Amino acid sequence: MTQDPRPEPQQSPAKTILRALAGERQPVPPIWMMRQAGRYLPEYRATRAQAGDFLSLCYTPDLAAEVTLQPIRRYGFDAAILFADILLIPQALGMDLWFVTGEGPRLSTVTTPGELAALKPAEAIHETLSPVYETVRILSRELPRETTLIGFAGAPWTVATYMIAGRGTRDQGPAHALKQADRATFQGIIDRVTEATVLYLSAQIEAGAEVVKLFDSWAGSLHGQDFDDFAVAPARRIIAALKQRHPHVPVIAFPREAGDRYVGFAKATGADCVALDNSVSAEWAARHVQTDGCVQGNLAPGHMVTGGPALVDATRAIVRAFSGGPHIFNLGHGITPDADPENVALMIRTVREGA
Numbered sequence: 081m082t083q084d085p086r087p088e089p090q091q092s093p094a095k096t097i098l099r100a101l102a103g104e105r106q107p108v109p110p111i112w113m114m115r116q117a118g119r120y121l122p123e124y125r126a127t128r129a130q131a132g133d134f135l136s137l138c139y140t141p142d143l144a145a146e147v148t149l150q151p152i153r154r155y156g157f158d159a160a161i162l163f164a165d166i167l168l169i170p171q172a173l174g175m176d177l178w179f180v181t182g183e184g185p186r187l188s189t190v191t192t193p194g195e196l197a198a199l200k201p202a203e204a205i206h207e208t209l210s211p212v213y214e215t216v217r218i219l220s221r222e223l224p225r226e227t228t229l230i231g232f233a234g235a236p237w238t239v240a241t242y243m244i245a246g247r248g249t250r251d252q253g254p255a256h257a258l259k260q261a262d263r264a265t266f267q268g269i270i271d272r273v274t275e276a277t278v279l280y281l282s283a284q285i286e287a288g289a290e291v292v293k294l295f296d297s298w299a300g301s302l303h304g305q306d307f308d309d310f311a312v313a314p315a316r317r318i319i320a321a322l323k324q325r326h327p328h329v330p331v332i333a334f335p336r337e338a339g340d341r342y343v344g345f346a347k348a349t350g351a352d353c354v355a356l357d358n359s360v361s362a363e364w365a366a367r368h369v370q371t372d373g374c375v376q377g378n379l380a381p382g383h384m385v386t387g388g389p390a391l392v393d394a395t396r397a398i399v400r401a402f403s404g405g406p407h408i409f410n411l412g413h414g415i416t417p418d419a420d421p422e423n424v425a426l427m428i429r430t431v432r433e434g435a
């Protein structure tokens with residue numbers, strides 16, 4: 081009996097997003113959209129009403145999978161992003177979390193050594209988060225073969241800003257204040273979230289996530305050495321730990337509003353792709369960021385509200401600016417509830433058909 085000793089030929093991954101993340105330039109960039117499952121879609125609002133509230137939606141795997149699939153059915157995006165929230169980690173560490181309609185998230189706070197000591201150990205998160213892993217398992221069965229499944233978590237700095245303030249803040253003042261007043265407690269919070277995030281993203285990958293993304297929505301308020309210590313260093317730690325366990329799973333990092341600190345961010349953290357917000361121009365980012373590898377972004381989400389020729393022109397300009405290298409088309413931040421679903425369709429047509 082002869083056995084063919086040749087290994088399987090190395091093929092580039094078929095899914096367009098995985099090809100972009102592997103550094104491949106494509107004639108048409110793959111596309112997905114931050115907050116693509118959200119309140120601008122009537123079918124999302126219906127499922128959310130069925131769940132009762134936002135957190136029940138996050139923790140009910142069948143319904144969370146359903147809202148993840150809705151924008152895939154409607155638009156055929158190249159990727160689906162797991163439906164969950166970055167604030168599930170603080171909750172899994174033992175903090176209270178609730179959402180006030182029209183206002184946003186509220187949490188119990190952690191600002192003292194005693195409150196830090198009272199947080200659960202990172203390994204305890206799976207008890208709370210196992211429904212999220214079940215959502216991932218459902219999605220990896222139900223998504224079309226060509227659609228990439230993206231898992232995610234908040235980056236430690238951004239998650240810590242909510243844990244310290246107990247809510248969203250304009251300038252992340254309470255977190256900056258704790259960083260100055262009690263460095264050890266602040267660093268302890270960052271470290272606990274970092275450890276939990278490694279375990280959380282690993283579990284998502286083991287359940288079927290093919291790519292993971294780290295959302296550092298408030299990275300732009302870190303400057304100088306603080307940016308290195310609290311945006312770069314935690315991302316580098318998380319990515320190194322993930323690459324050790326899952327070397328072939330690409331990581332997208334989103335240090336939102338990092339400005340000129342986007343330059344070199346992929347190299348410094350080990351990320352396979354840097355997601356760009358719309359405060360940087362695509363031409364600038366093509367020259368200074370895309371030279372290191374894949375970039376994602378960066379249409380202003382306001383175009384999903386206003387539409388028209390301005391949407392088409394801005395979309396084309398971004399596609400053109402990034403056409404020389406690997407690019408995943410996306411918005412620069414999440415789509416807002418007042419967006420018109422027709423404008424999303426127009427954006428996708430413009431990217432795919434050059435319409």
Ligand SMILES: Cc1c2[nH]c(c1CCC(=O)O)Cc1[nH]c(c(CCC(=O)O)c1C)Cc1[nH]c(c(CCC(=O)O)c1C)Cc1[nH]c(c(C)c1CCC(=O)O)C2
Nearest residue numbers: 114115116117118134161162163164165166184295297414
């Ligand atoms: C800071 C942050 C949060 N959550 C998230 C971030 C980082 C990205 C960013 O900067 O937007 C990330 C997030 N939140 C949600 C997802 C799901 C995946 C996706 O579609 O992108 C993701 C990736 C669902 C959600 N998370 C939330 C909603 C709206 C909840 C609802 O249905 O009422 C959704 C769809 C609620 C949420 N969750 C959070 C806030 C501040 C709010 C309230 C603001 C708002 O209402 O838009 C925390």
